[in-house]
Amino acid sequence: MKAAVIYQPGGTENLILEDRQLPVAISDWVLVKVKAFGLNRSEVMTRKGLSPNVSFPRVLGIECVGEVAHDPAGKFEPGQKVAAFMGGMGREFDGSYAEFALLPGALLYPFESHLSWEQLGAIPEMFQTVYGSLHLALKIQKGETLLIRGGTSSIGMLSTQLAKNCGLTVLATTRKAEKKELLLNNGVDHVLIDDGYLEEKLKAIYPEGVDKVLELVGTATLKDSLRCTAPGGAVCMTGMLAEQWSMADFSPMDAIPSTVQLTIYDSGQVRVDQQSFQQFIREVEAGMVKLNISRTFSLSEISAAHQFMESNSAGGKIVVLTEA
Numbered sequence: 669m670k671a672a673v674i675y676q677p678g679g680t681e682n683l684i685l686e687d688r689q690l691p692v693a694i695s696d697w698v699l700v701k702v703k704a705f706g707l708n709r710s711e712v713m714t715r716k717g718l719s720p721n722v723s724f725p726r727v728l729g730i731e732c733v734g735e736v737a738h739d740p741a742g743k744f745e746p747g748q749k750v751a752a753f754m755g756g757m758g759r760e761f762d763g764s765y766a767e768f769a770l771l772p773g774a775l776l777y778p779f780e781s782h783l784s785w786e787q788l789g790a791i792p793e794m795f796q797t798v799y800g801s802l803h804l805a806l807k808i809q810k811g812e813t814l815l816i817r818g819g820t821s822s823i824g825m826l827s828t829q830l831a832k833n834c835g836l837t838v839l840a841t842t843r844k845a846e847k848k849e850l851l852l853n854n855g856v857d858h859v860l861i862d863d864g865y866l867e868e869k870l871k872a873i874y875p876e877g878v879d880k881v882l883e884l885v886g887t888a889t890l891k892d893s894l895r896c897t898a899p900g901g902a903v904c905m906t907g908m909l910a911e912q913w914s915m916a917d918f919s920p921m922d923a924i925p926s927t928v929q930l931t932i933y934d935s936g937q938v939r940v941d942q943q944s945f946q947q948f949i950r951e952v953e954a955g956m957v958k959l960n961i962s963r964t965f966s967l968s969e970i971s972a973a974h975q976f977m978e979s980n981s982a983g984g985k986i987v988v989l990t991e992a
């Protein structure tokens with residue numbers, strides 16, 4: 669099989685496409701024929717050597733959709749459609765940047781759909797992250813105001829749609845004024861241009877602050893996001909687009925306004941249930957949600973796909989198909 673392997677962390681040229689032996693499934697591991705996978709920012713960080721506890725060589729890729737090729741335990745039928753994400757994929761063991769992936773059976777979500785592999789490939793990690801952040805962590809409610817910091821990211825774009833479908837007012841950020849239309853066309857109510865300090869601009873619209881904040885830029889802007897939050901509101905840090913995991917001199921009594929809640933969502937820790945996953949696929953099929961797929965690459969173009977992600981010009985999800 670073809671696989672994109674990283675031997676040394678570094679630039680996109682370090683993603684080496686090579687022929688490998690097909691992995692052999694034993695006990696509760698399942699061989700999956702990968703059809704498509706979404707590209708993730710965390711894979712860019714892993715490629716650069718910024719993800720803790722990843723050893724090399726490694727086949728990256730924290731998610732995929734495909735068909736079961738062989739399940740020695742007999743739980744899945746050959747050819748059954750499955751999705752997989754996180755749980756150590758592409759970090760602790762080889763992931764989805766390959767024509768086949770050997771995955772723990774417990775990670776697999778069987779599903780039914782008539783969507784194309786391109787569309788299906790955009791869904792698993794993006795949906796799980798958005799659903800987990802908005803519903804499990806922030807517990808969004810109809811009528812609330814939500815600030816999405818990092819609004820043009822694929823997670824930000826889908827979060828906007830799901831929050832609007834739930835009846836929230838959405839404010840979303842970009843650092844670039846020319847991306848304002850992209851956000852408005854996606855349903856955002858107020859676009860804020862983010863230079864790292866939003867509190868004043870946001871409080872000119874909502875003097876008390878907003879009810880909920882989805883922080884996708886990370887620790888670089890987290891303190892400012894906390895100050896944008898109304899008393900009794902909540903901030904969920906889900907992303908770290910600025911590529912910083914931690915902040916120096918964090919003093920909770922100074923950084924967190926009284927009664928504001930700070931939480932995080934990590935798709936590796938709390939997984940969405942299978943029924944919600946299948947229901948989301950049905951909503952996409954019914955046209956209730958648009959996936960905002962920016963561009964599709966083939967596996968042999970994996971370096972170009974990483975470059976495109978780092979250009980910050982995607983404005984949606986990047987998908988890789990294993991068959992050109």
Ligand SMILES: NC(=O)c1ccc[n+]([C@@H]2O[C@H](COP(=O)([O-])OP(=O)(O)OC[C@H]3O[C@@H](n4cnc5c(N)ncnc54)[C@H](OP(=O)(O)O)[C@@H]3O)[C@@H](O)[C@H]2O)c1
Binds near residue numbers: 820844909911
């Ligand atoms: N916690 C979890 O379980 C989980 C799961 C999946 C993803 N994530 C995280 O969620 C975030 C979004 O992921 P994604 O794949 O949707 O990203 P993406 O689509 O690649 O995001 C691209 C956008 O990021 C913005 N951006 C890039 N660098 C930035 C910086 N230094 N400061 C502010 N904005 C910056 C750019 O916006 P502008 O140019 O418009 O400003 C760009 O449009 C990532 O941090 C990712 O790691 C977390």
